[in-house]
Amino acid sequence: xxxxxxxxxxxxxxxxxxxxxxxxxxxxxxxxxxxxxxxxxxxxxxxxxxxxxxxxxxxxxxxxxxxxxxxxxxxxxxxxxxxxxxxxxxxxxxxxxxxxxxxxxxxxxxxxxxxxxxxxxxxxxxxxxxxxxxxxxxxxxxxxxxxxxxxxxxxxxxxxxxxxxxxxxxxxxxxxxxxxxxxxxxxxxxxxxxxxxxxxxxxxxxxxxxxxxxxxxxxxxxxxxxxxxxxxxxxxxxxxxxxx
Numbered sequence: 001x002x003x004x005x006x007x008x009x010x011x012x013x014x015x016x017x018x019x020x021x022x023x024x025x026x027x028x029x030x031x032x033x034x035x036x037x038x039x040x041x042x043x044x045x046x047x048x049x050x051x052x053x054x055x056x057x058x059x060x061x062x063x064x065x066x067x068x069x070x071x072x073x074x075x076x077x078x079x080x081x082x083x084x085x086x087x088x089x090x091x092x093x094x095x096x097x098x099x100x101x102x103x104x105x106x107x108x109x110x111x112x113x114x115x116x117x118x119x120x121x122x123x124x125x126x127x128x129x130x131x132x133x134x135x136x137x138x139x140x141x142x143x144x145x146x147x148x149x150x151x152x153x154x155x156x157x158x159x160x161x162x163x164x165x166x167x168x169x170x171x172x173x174x175x176x177x178x179x180x181x182x183x184x185x186x187x188x189x190x191x192x193x194x195x196x197x198x199x200x201x202x203x204x205x206x207x208x209x210x211x212x213x214x215x216x217x218x219x220x221x222x223x224x225x226x227x228x229x230x231x232x233x234x235x236x237x238x239x240x241x242x243x244x
Contacts, residue, residue, distance in 0.1 A: 034129030164196035
């Protein structure tokens with residue numbers, strides 16, 4: 001495996017991006033891995049490496065580069081903790097148009113790399129980034145063939161870029177993994193999402209007995225069986241849609 005961390009020029013600056021892919025056998029389909037709110041950390045790099053071992057060129061960009069931060073460190077569970085409040089400020093500082101600009105820059109960089117095949121792209125976003133992974137499919141419909149939102153937030157809004165109405169805007173296969181207990185995606189939101197996906201080749205799956213964040217090994221809410229199921233679903237989604 002080849003790991004590297006590089007700064008990729010965007011419209012608004014440079015995003016430090018962790019890239020990992022197999023050493024031989026490329027070019028590989030590109031996977032854009034959008035981070036969750038606590039930002040870049042070794043836990044996410046390890047998840048990117050796991051994806052890459054299946055034959056993908058995985059890009060994990062720092063989405064908070066406009067604020068001049070990358071690794072936030074541990075986030076205490078106390079809602080009043082200053083670290084948590086700071087994290088929410090960073091999360092609120094970005095939006096779908098910004099992240100789509102970044103995505104354009106990431107794909108432009110990957111197009112210059114021998115190991116990457118940017119004609120075939122998959123996305124995955126956790127937590128705040130589920131909506132970004134899905135919007136990449138609607139904004140780059142000729143390249144993104146599969147998109148996954150893992151306990152995503154803001155899944156059904158009144159905005160034209162709401163994930164729950166994405167099915168009619170892309171031919172990519174969409175997959176939504178939802179936690180059974182999630183204040184950021186309660187049952188009524190999941191129901192809206194299911195209604196929006198009805199009649200399409202997309203799936204909304206609720207993981208029983210889980211809480212928001214269940215796929216992250218370092219979280220107290222980590223659920224090993226559900227986390228492994230999410231990997232199985234994710235890799236199957238990519239196998240179906242990203243074959244070269």
